[in-house]
Amino acid sequence: MTAGETHTSGETHRAIEATFRIERARLIAGLARMVRDVGLAEELAQDALVVALSEWPRTGVPANPGAWLMAVAKRRAIDALRRDKMRDRKHEEIARTLDEMSHGAVESIEAAMDDDLGDELLGLIFTACHPILSPDARASLTLKVIGGLTTDEIARAFLSNEATIAQRIGRAKKTIAKAGLNFEAPREAERAARLPSVLEVVYLIFNEGYAATAGDDLVRPGLCLEAQRLGRILAGLMPRDAEVLGLLALMEIQASRIAARAGPDGGVVPLTEQNRARWDHLLIRRGLDALARAEALAKAVGGDGPYVLQAALAACHARARGAADTDWPRIAALYDRLRAAMPSPVVDLNRAIAHSMAFGPETGLRLVDEIAGDALPNYAPLPAARGDFLFRAGRLAEARSQFEAAAKLTRNGRERTFLLARAEACGREP
């Protein structure tokens, strides 16, 4: 505990920490590129905060707090590298470069940070989401270094424990160090090749929160917010990429339904039955804007990306004033395109449902029969959809046995009750 800290009133302390939180990710990004070590970069950033907490109450918050913190952290980095007993050639070289840079400290750092236009932050995001790491490790590390979440917060978000997450992050940092990654944002072809692994992580974080919003754990909608924030950061840094904007649009539109998605008993309210007045129309507007930009960019390169298409699908529901106004033929056509861009039996099943809504239950039955028998084993939504098509086609006995099969497969109690009620509605066999 330093002398300065004891004089810090709670309010000043909080104000400084809030300022630090704003700077933290960029600070770590710049430091990681210099010292080529995420863990060390985090420590250096934290050291800079400690110095700020002792000096700013006296001197006031500097005009450019980010550059100030970076200058302090860089001085610490030089000291740390000097102290390092294992100083190999790499460390010596880094220390010398830092020495040269630290003359004229704050001004030159300020200029460099303005020049950089977030490139270092993008480099850190691409490194934390590098395909050499597992998706779970990427998600944890990204939340830690970019999102600024504590290990404990990440553990609660993923319903895991702190030790597991700490270990996962520690291993990820070691893997990055061992691979000798340079923390630079990849360019052109390499950027395009590595972008999917970044977007995958952001969407994984989002879904981890979204799938759980029906539960009683209020921490998890925070995960959706965190993913949206990451998406907005990426869109700010890569405003010319269709898929980045597509993912942002998809998340904004899906998030607009969070409040309407939970029923009074905590169960999930299906999309078509949601109270649309509870949708967040500000988020829908943002989503539709991002989608319009994404579609224009995708058209220019002449390709359908899976996130742009999924966002376009989400937008069809967002645009409908009521469930009855849903443009099903358009949704069916989008699923045809999504199937080509992202082949998967789950997409095929959703496509069959969309076609049944647009063109009748017989079309749905034909498409669902085209899905290979073993593609979705023990997948309750498959017999549930088939049951719905048969029911609408008036083939009640067959519908009943499909609903019963689906009820046996589901592990969700509420869903089982729902499916058995639908089976019951098919009536007794004559």
Added chain:
Amino acid sequence: MRVMVFVKAAENVDMDAAPTPEQLEAFAAMDRFTEELVQAGVFIAAAGLKAGAEAKRVVFDGPARTVTDGPFAESRELVVGFSIWEVKDMDEAVAWAKRSPNCMPGRSEVEIRPFYEAEDLAAFMPPEELAAPRDGARGKLGVA
């Protein structure tokens, strides 16, 4: 949490007149600040508002409605713009607000107001009512 950030000043800049170099610089500074908000993932929406002369007020008094044209002599301060931000807490909102350039020639003020979110409105609408499908005419407000 979401916050609405009101920018208040004595009177806003006349955008129809040719801009002075100071105004151009202020505009560019605000643009840079907005860019920073976008890159931090904080920015949701923002707009500048036209002068009080173009404003109208609808005053409610019981069943009566009276429309008054601006400018309003009694206003000491005018909302000249607003932004909506997504932040972790009020401390973060204040830290961002302090970074905003002062685009007004003299004194201006920023007021940060947190949104009511869905859970704050629970007392007004029971969960059953909130969850009930409502496709009809009522409420496309997008509140919370």
